[in-house]
Amino acid sequence: MGPGNDTGSSEFLLLGLSEEPALQPLIFGLFLSMYLITVLGNLLIILAVSSDSHLHTPMYFFLSNLSLVDICFTSTTVPKMLVNIQTQSKTITYAGCITQMYFLTLCGGWDNFLLTVMAYDRYVAICHPLHYTVIMNPRLCGLLVLMSWIISVLNSLLHSLMISRLSFPEELKIPHFFCEIKQMIKLACSDTFLNDIVMYFTTGLLAGGPLAGILYSYSKIVSCICRMSSVQGKYKAFSTCASHLSVVSLFYCTVLAVYLSSAPTRTSQSSAITSVMYTVVTPMLNPFIYSLRNKDIKMALNNFLRMAGRKGTIVLGLKKCP
16 A cells, blocks of 8 residues: 555554453553653652742753653653553554654654753763853753754654655554554565665664763763762762663663664564653653652652642632631
């Protein structure tokens, strides 16, 4: 089937993580719980940062943007999966599949660039503390986030256009719980040589480049920490980077495992399970990683929840008044 009107009106089948009927309620409950935790946790981070003036700094500005992207990232895949399980339908339209790939690539790329920007922010804070406020000014912070978004949009648009030129069989069964670029290229009927070249080139450039930037930033940070004479200063400098390093390690290890692995050595099911790590688990863990290791976030969350509790009590008291 070609990429014309017929393909545009066709429906594909998302086989999900398992086709066993007995496992569907368990998968539904597990992913619903993880999705709600992800949305609630990241939303609390955003509200805590925005409500506390002490957290209106570049580090927390980038963190709140990362939380927003994580909510969008998970919302691109999990709700559709939950709807399909609940309705006992595995279908997704061709347009829906392309749209899902577009936003998944967009959010994944934006997440990737934000992690790089956050590494640069830590580099400036630790290696150039006296010039930190001058270098990381609001204009530069906004520009870094904007450029990350623009590059991600262009990259996702490129991949979506490349996928739309391919032909697919009439009854396409996707062994995944979302429309993933590598799987779609693998299942296409037409020649995918150009798509493979573009996919590996952009993955190498837009994942390898930022990763190299992160490694370079941390090599400078480690060098700077080693030159510190104070043990307390070394611990404080390292503690500001520990959360970010944890998130970077989890994100890159799972993404690169999916996109840079050779096809003969991995099954479609193992690839889908690995994808769960960076599309669902990592966004869910980010708020815990940052909040548990950060006293400022803990204090802001406590103040926000206390304030929300007081407002709720006042509202209930007013409703009881005659």
